[in-house]
Amino acid sequence: MGRHIYVHNPFCVRKCPYCGFFSVTDRSLAEKYYEAAVKEALFWSEYGKSFIHTDDKGPDTVYFGGGTPSCVPEKLVCGLLETIAGSFGIGKDSEITLEVNPASFTPEKGKAYLSSGFNRLSMGVQSLDDSVLKTLGRLHDSKGALKALDAAFEAGFANVSADFITGVPGQDLEGVLNDLQKVLDKGVKHISTYSLMIEEDTPFYDKYSNTIEDLVSPDAERGMYHEVRRFLQGKGVIPYEISNSAVPGFESRHNTSYWDGCDYYAIGAGAHGFLNSVRFGHDEDIVSYISFASNINKDDVGKIFSPECMNIDGFIYFEERLTLEDRMREYPFLKLRTSKGIDTAEFKQRFGRDFEEVYKEELRSNIEKGYLKSEGQNIFLTKSGLDFANLVMEDFL
Ligand code: SF4
Structure with a gap:
């Protein structure tokens, strides 16, 4: 990664x-x-x-x-x-x-x-x-x-x-x-x-x-x-x-x-990032951004990503610490966007659980409706599933 x-x-x-x-x-x-x-x-x-x-x-x-x-x-x-x-x-x-x-x-x-x-x-x-x-x-x-x-x-x-x-x-x-x-x-x-x-x-x-x-x-x-x-x-x-x-x-x-759930830095007003399971978003205020970022220094390290995930006025307007369970829930949401879809072996390796077991109901109903298809270790949206992608993905959240 x-x-x-x-x-x-x-x-x-x-x-x-x-x-x-x-x-x-x-x-x-x-x-x-x-x-x-x-x-x-x-x-x-x-x-x-x-x-x-x-x-x-x-x-x-x-x-x-x-x-x-x-x-x-x-x-x-x-x-x-x-x-x-x-x-x-x-x-x-x-x-x-x-x-x-x-x-x-x-x-x-x-x-x-x-x-x-x-x-x-x-x-x-x-x-x-x-x-x-x-x-x-x-x-x-x-x-x-x-x-x-x-x-x-x-x-x-x-x-x-x-x-x-x-x-x-x-x-x-x-x-x-x-x-x-x-x-x-x-x-x-x-x-x-x-x-x-x-x-x-x-x-x-x-x-x-x-x-x-x-x-x-x-x-x-x-x-x-x-x-x-x-x-x-x-x-x-x-x-x-x-x-x-x-x-x-x-x-x-x-x-x-x-879509792979990787870490990424975010620079600039309005930019969103994801670091070490913390998702955060910069304020959409250019003047505040300039004023905070121009003076950012070592002392701000503790404020950013404090255990309480406190926002910093004018710089970071939201922070959300994701648990392993949160990340597991997010995995199908992100992966179903891609043509390869969900990789059940990767899921097991990342979260230590079987995808088919965790999402038994969601999987069954979407396969029955013809929205999802499984091939080898991958599960992905079918052609008709693409038309209802948001609904299918939300089902897994
Ligand atoms: S306003 Fe700017 S960001 Fe928005 S669509 Fe037009 S060019 Fe793109």
Whole structure:
């Protein structure tokens, strides 16, 4: 089990009308934010080792997500990665991902990212249909997205992922498959497809919460989901998780670490981490984050992860210590997201109990309904189980 680091960049150029993520459009504090994040990275590299049980090699994966990391000056992002690399030590085989958006990605930035150590880009393409992009309120058009992908490959990135959104009003299956083909033709090796979610407190909620099922029927949305997976599979881009597909060998190691229940550090406002069975979340307040992280020091070690799991105002807003029983309950929840599903031998090794015994009823009823299938030592969602994934997973919690 290696080490993993998640860094949250909360800045975006403009708020997309469907977005429920933590992000802000005022970038005036970006420089101070990254200075604070550098301090937090140094803090974890110095004192974090006492919280986790791993060998001493550098992090296996680093992931800069957002928000839009490419919308702040590249020197901030690259500087933080260089601090992480220098303080934690990054192995030569580490996977180091940066989320970027076509509208703020340039060939110059691509080169700077690559030379500072990033070796994987995740590009927020979302669609190559200009009317769909307009509906989504994105800043780029299809031409800009394809140009940004060209720039990524020209800069020297061999490992590029593209994000797409499905189930958008006005979108059709043929168009989505054409879009996927175009990015595969460019050399993209990993594709994430997310179904549009109508989140509360977003402009999309006001606009679509009562009408979305008339505009995109749940059957049509599910049909599109399965057709997309079938199409990608046929192209050798194998679905390995509910929303993710990859050419074998290009699966996201960082995201896989979440589903494997690995430890991971979290740096930045709003970032969530998991260290030595403690799950924690940073406050979503940039000013407080800057003020706390800028002065973080050895004295804070005892406050973070105190036995009482006390929150730290403005820095950590929740902490939850998981017992072995909690982790056992969480195992199927995380693993059922993946195509390999639950590994009963691994379960026995981790928790000392037989999966089939602990979850006898849940297993029986979901297999009877046709939502789960067992093959050898693995238990995974069937095609119809994928349509009820949340319900099935909740059954095991
Ligand atoms: S770019 Fe991404 S994080 Fe930023 S507002 Fe749009 S969807 Fe949200």
